[in-house]
Amino acid sequence: MNIREDFKRANELKFRGDYKEALEIYERHFRENPESFKFKDKENYAWILYRVNVQTFKDEEDFYGSAEFITQLVPQKDMNVSKNCVYTTAVFSVLNQLNDDNDYFSMIPWLDKINPELLDEKPYRKYNRINKSKRERFYQYASRAYYKTGDYDACIEVSTHALESLNSFRDDLDIWLKRNIGMSLKGSGKFKESLPYLLEVIKVKHDWYIYRDIAEVYCMLKRPLDALEYCCPVVLSDVSDYSKINIYYLIYRILKGFNEKQALKHAQYFYLLKKEKGYRIPEDIENLGIDETRLDKLQLKGEITEIWQEYKFRDIEPSHGTVVKFIEEKNYGFIRPEKGKTLFFHASEFKGDTIYVGQKVKFYTQQAFDRSKKRESLNAVYIRAE
Structure with a gap:
């Protein structure tokens, strides 16, 4: 049986869903005679390899190794012209997995394999939900990965390009891109430049950590009253105190210059939370000589909540x-x-x-x-x- 007949048989097996046997045929011929493979042969081989080793994550070595081999076997197609591209499908399978694992450093080389201009901007439906297009998802992943790995310049560049080039944004992607830009500028020490982006985000998103980010920026800009305004919703949010633990330290640093009594309460509560979790305590808090045996955590929490509730309603008539x-x-x-x-x-x-x-x-x-x-x-x- 010649190679063409073998490939015909492999494709019949593929059509019947017998991918493993079809894969064995392609692998054997590729080992023995790779130069005989035409482009369509390579593409069929790549799709079968994807079905067996990449589509469902079973073995880590097979998953990443097969996806890597697919990118060597075939090029990325322009999905604005071609409906299906095994290269793109394999790379996004890896990016999806790494994103789920929060493995942002490993995402970078896979992002580098993609030319976003060849990705389509058409959303797709899955499980009765309209999902982001491949181009949107690329920019979402790239922006997040560069920010999380501390490559702030790359994050700002790719996020800005996404905001300028994408025609639509699903799931508030434009808002999260602006946050990543703002946080990258903040991480680079460009606090004044970061503020407009973060204030733009807070108009739409009211998550506690966005208020915290803005409070930290105002603190660095030496605008304590503005910082306190954004500390308030963080302290009064329902999120666990252990999640927002550093807001109490930030408030201590802001208040210690003009309200020593309230500053100390926040320092004491911060100290108790840190001590309870076994976290390292900053030197300036250690130097306060806090005696935890004389403190009641629940009472302290109540007093702090009272302070911030009064602050929240300070300019409102009851x-x-x-x-x-x-x-x-x-x-x-x-x-x-x-x-x-x-x-x-x-x-x-x-x-x-x-x-x-x-x-x-x-x-x-x-x-x-x-x-x-x-x-x-x-x-x-x-x-x-x-």
Whole structure:
């Protein structure tokens, strides 16, 4: 049987889904007579190799080795012209895996294998969801990988090019590209230049760490009052204190120049969190001589929360009303304000010893989401007895 007949048989096996036997035929001929392979033969070989070793991650050596071999076997096609490209499909399989593993350093050489201009910008549907195009995903991966590996100049360059060249952005990709630019400028010590990008991000995204990033930039720009404004939502966020541990150290550094008492509380809480986790404690905190045996962590946390709640509502006039219902076993109730509709409150928002129906209170309001009614609502927060 000659090589053409063998390849015909291999393609019949491929059509039937018997990829392993088809792969054996191509591998044998490539070992013995690689110069006899035409472009279409190489492409068929590459697709079969992809199906067997790359499409499903089973063996690490086979997965990465086969993907690498595919990039040597065939070139990258222009996907604006050609619908399928095994080169691109194999490289993105690797990039997807490395991204899932947060292995950003290993992503760089694979990103270098891709010419983004040959990637299409057409989104695709999978599991009833519209997903990013290959070109969008390339820029997403490249921007993140360069930022995470500390190559800030490359991150700024590729992110800026993406913002200028992409026609549309899914899943707020443009916002995350701007954040990566802002954080890269911040990492390069260009704090003033980073600020506009981060302030652009915060208009859309309200994650606690974005507020933290802006607070740190304002601190470096020696604008402490602006920094405190952005520290507030971080401290009052629901995220674990261990995740946002460094915000307490930042606040200590900001406050120690003009409010020593409050600064010390944040330093003490930061110290307790660090000590509890066995983390290294900065020298300036160690030098404070904090005696942990005299501190109550929960009490300290409550005092700090109180400071920031007062700060949050400092320029807002409180509302007044009456507690009309309180369900003690469920820790929530309702307040009828002097004006407007009855408001829900959680017992944790009450700053006093007891809650009872008929109690006169002053409070503030905050946007919330009523899950039972599946709509936006207004809750009473930071409630005090009058």
